[in-house]
Amino acid sequence: MSQFRDQLGIIGGGVMAEAILSRLLSQKICSPKQIQVSDISKERLEVLIGRYQIQGSTLNDAVASNARVLLLAIKPQIFAKVAVPLASSIPAGCLILSILAGVTLGTLEAAFPGSPVIRVMPNTPATVGAGIAAIAAGNHAHQTHLDLAHQLFGAVGQTVTVPESLMDAVTGLSGSGPAYVALVLEALTDGGVSVGLPRPIAAQLALQTLLGTAKLVDETGLHPAQLKDQVTSPGGTTIAGVAALEQAGLRSALVKAVQAAYHRSCELGQG
Numbered sequence: 399m400s401q402f403r404d405q406l407g408i409i410g411g412g413v414m415a416e417a418i419l420s421r422l423l424s425q426k427i428c429s430p431k432q433i434q435v436s437d438i439s440k441e442r443l444e445v446l447i448g449r450y451q452i453q454g455s456t457l458n459d460a461v462a463s464n465a466r467v468l469l470l471a472i473k474p475q476i477f478a479k480v481a482v483p484l485a486s487s488i489p490a491g492c493l494i495l496s497i498l499a500g501v502t503l504g505t506l507e508a509a510f511p512g513s514p515v516i517r518v519m520p521n522t523p524a525t526v527g528a529g530i531a532a533i534a535a536g537n538h539a540h541q542t543h544l545d546l547a548h549q550l551f552g553a554v555g556q557t558v559t560v561p562e563s564l565m566d567a568v569t570g571l572s573g574s575g576p577a578y579v580a581l582v583l584e585a586l587t588d589g590g591v592s593v594g595l596p597r598p599i600a601a602q603l604a605l606q607t608l609l610g611t612a613k614l615v616d617e618t619g620l621h622p623a624q625l626k627d628q629v630t631s632p633g634g635t636t637i638a639g640v641a642a643l644e645q646a647g648l649r650s651a652l653v654k655a656v657q658a659a660y661h662r663s664c665e666l667g668q669g
C-alpha cells in the first residue's frame with residue numbers, strides 16, 4: 399500500500415475517527431504529522447495526541463484550512479451546525495470524506511459548494527483492519543478522489559463501491575452490524591454460563607465459534623444454510639438449539655434490526 403502524502407484533517411475525534419486514524423498510522427499510510435484532528439473536547443484531544451502523537455485543535459476551521467483531505471466524523475445531528483462555519487475555511491480542491499450516517503451527498507454538496515465529496519460508511523472493526531467501508535462518490539469527485547478514498551479505507555479493511563441510494567441500507571447492515579454481532583456474542587456467552595460454564599471459558603468458546611464460523615464461510619464459500627445442515631445431526635443437539643432459535647424469532651429479529659437501522663439512517667438524512 400503506497401503512502402498517502404497529503405494533510406488529512408479530521409473533524410470530530412470520537413470512536414470512528416480513532417478507529418480509522420489508528421489504523422492509518424499503524425499501517426504507515428500516514429505519519430502522525432500528516433493528521434490533524436479537531437474535537438469540541440480538549441480532554442479528548444489530549445487523549446488522542448497522547449496515544450498517537452497527531453496534531454489537535456478545538457477549532458474545526460483551523461484543521462480544515464490545512465487539509466487536502468477532510469474527514470467528517472461528527473454526529474449527523476450536528477452536521478448543519480458544524481458545516482456552516484467550516485465551509486469558508488475549506489481549501490479549494492480539498493476532498494471531503496463524510497462518514498456521517500444518513501447525511502446525503504446532496505446535503506454535503508450544498509454545504510460545501512464545488513468541493514469533491516465522497517460518502518463513506520465504515521464500521522468499527524476498522525480498528526483492527528477488519529472493517530468494511532462502502533463508498534459513494536458525489537458529482538464533483540473524480541476517479542482520483544475515489545481511488546484515494548479506496549486507498550485510505552482499504553487500510554482499515556475491505557471497500558465496496560455502491561450507488562448512494564444504497565448507503566442507508568449499508569448503514570443498517572455493516573455500519574451498525576458490529577453491535578448486533580456483539581449482542582450475539584454476549585448472549586452465547588451468557589447461554590454457556592447458564593448451563594454451568596465458567597464465564598471466561600464460555601467467552602472464549604463463544605468468540606472462537608463466531609470467528610471460526612465466519613472464517614469457514616469466508617474460505618469455503620459455503621452457503622450458511624449448508625453450514626448449518628452440516629452441524630445438525632438427526633435427532634441431535636444442534637437441531638434442538640436451532641428449533642429454539644426459530645421459536646424465539648432470531649432470524650426475524652436480525653432482519654428487523656437491519657430494517658430499523660436503515661429507516662433511522664434515512665430519517666437522519668432528513669435532518
Ligand SMILES: NC(=O)C1=CN([C@@H]2O[C@H](COP(=O)(O)OP(=O)(O)OC[C@H]3O[C@@H](n4cnc5c(N)ncnc54)[C@H](OP(=O)(O)O)[C@@H]3O)[C@@H](O)[C@H]2O)C=CC1
Pocket residue numbers: 409410411412413414415436437438439442458470471472473474476480497498499519520521522573574
Ligand atoms: N460508531 C460507529 O460504529 C460508526 C459511526 N459512523 C458515523 O461516524 C460519525 C461519528 O460517530 P462516532 O465516532 O461513533 O461518534 P462519537 O460521538 O464517538 O464522535 C464524535 C466526536 O465529535 C465530537 N464533537 C461534538 N461536537 C463537535 C463539534 N462541534 N466540533 C468538533 N467535534 C465535535 C464529540 O465530542 P463529544 O462526545 O464531547 O460530544 C466526539 O468526540 C457519526 O456521524 C456516525 O454516524 C459511521 C460508521 C460506524
Ligand SMILES: O=C(O)[C@@H]1CCC=N1
Pocket residue numbers: 499569573574
Ligand atoms: O449508530 C449510529 O448511528 C452509527 C452509524 C453506524 C454505526 N453507528
